[in-house]
Amino acid sequence: MLVRLVLAGLAGGVAALAFEPFAYAVALPVAIALLAGMLASLPEHHAGRRGYLLATVFGAVFMLTLLPWLHVVTPLWPLIALAEAPLIGLTGLAAAYARRPWWPLVVAAIWTTAEVVRSTWPLGGFPWGRVGFGVADSPFAGLLPWVGVTGTTFVVALLGAALGWAVVTVRVRPVPAVATTLGALALATAGAWLPLDPAGGVRDESALRVAAVQGNTPGVGLSAMAERRQVLDNHVRATQDLAAAVRRGAEPAPDLVLWPENSSDIDPFTDAAAYADVAGAAVAVDAPLVMGTAVSDGVGWRNRFQLWEADGRPTAYYDKRKAVPFGEYVPFRAVLDPIVPALEQIPRDMLPGDRPGVMELADVPVGVITCYEVAYAPLVTDLVDSGARLLAVPTNNATYMGTAQVEQQFAMARLTALATSRSVVVVSTNGVSGLVAPDGSVVERAPVRTTHVLTADVSPRVGLTPAVRWATVWTVLFTVPGAVLALAALLVLRRGRRTPAPLERVEATA
Structure with a gap:
């Protein structure tokens, strides 16, 4: 069993290679195949319990390899990674069904269900490391506009499970093993020849000229945003420079200007100078301007994206809906504050918004989704269902510069564009900022840690992909069958029932 545990850990490390900065998408089915092969070959006695242990070790190493960037905000980051492992471990319950010919479907179903659960629970969930987010620039990516992140996870997990199962059973059941593997491979690579725009999404009659302002930050790490006035001044100055270039005829006039999350950590509604600066920038560039700010209401604060009209008036806004635990609010504050002094850095909790961030900008419904909210597929679906024809992802990754986090999040934005058939504008304080086409390709990308303004004509789109519509x-x-199978496996383990006949018995009667 010790050898199996070591191999499970190695497989978890391989899975992490599918994500940035490595981005080897093939690593996911290979890693799942390694785990599945071990699960399928477990001896009958206590197969479910041992399977759960193996999958939990896989999950622990996977998350520990994927999330070292969390060390920037907390030395306790391994605990966060390890908290995900028991949910990934649920996949190991599939070992209770390992002697069934439809076993790869069981693995894929339980894996997908566990992934959706950990993306929503506890504390709102943590979707980092979803299989569907590790398929950029691969044949698997074409599945996203059809079945979304959840369906893509299922299909890639099915391919991995089929490969692992086939290795174990090919001598016993060669025809089912080969047929299952070939079928899973055909399904997983179907996105390579399926149309990328299954919705028939069409370009609007006129494109928008969008300007994304990356103002840059003076500090690094936890001190990146310490000089709040300097950060605001950087974005104001870059916008005024853009306005001057437009007046000279060096740049076309933008229809819309986007600033990133935390472009002003100074509340413009309580600070007259900040108000005047932002309003003045909107007037100078003569275009609607959306900027991220922190707004206080005396009880808590809101991570707000405020629209300033071209005449300098603040009108519509979107309040971030998904707050970051221990970053923007403290769960169980009354209990934790006295025993964790570091939580003093978060003296007040962020109050989440309660509606999708769809704003009419230049007569086009634009969906705003903030920073790591892009990892939550239901929030993105809400925007497109609410009429968004273009998506904006303002973010503040200044704290994580120099880590894999910024590239992992940018990859999620690219895959979101593909799943929704919408252009996505990512604007960050100091990177990664970029313009992403509806097919997930990067049209333009700003250099990191610099002041830079991205400008481009972006075509809004109408129509819903099957991933959004359904x-x-x-x-x-993709999740209910997995939940039923996992519960059934738990009942089998609890009651001590025997699992189906072992492979040796099948071979003897074949």
């Missing part, structure tokens, strides 16, 4: 159907289809 989002609820896909979630039910």
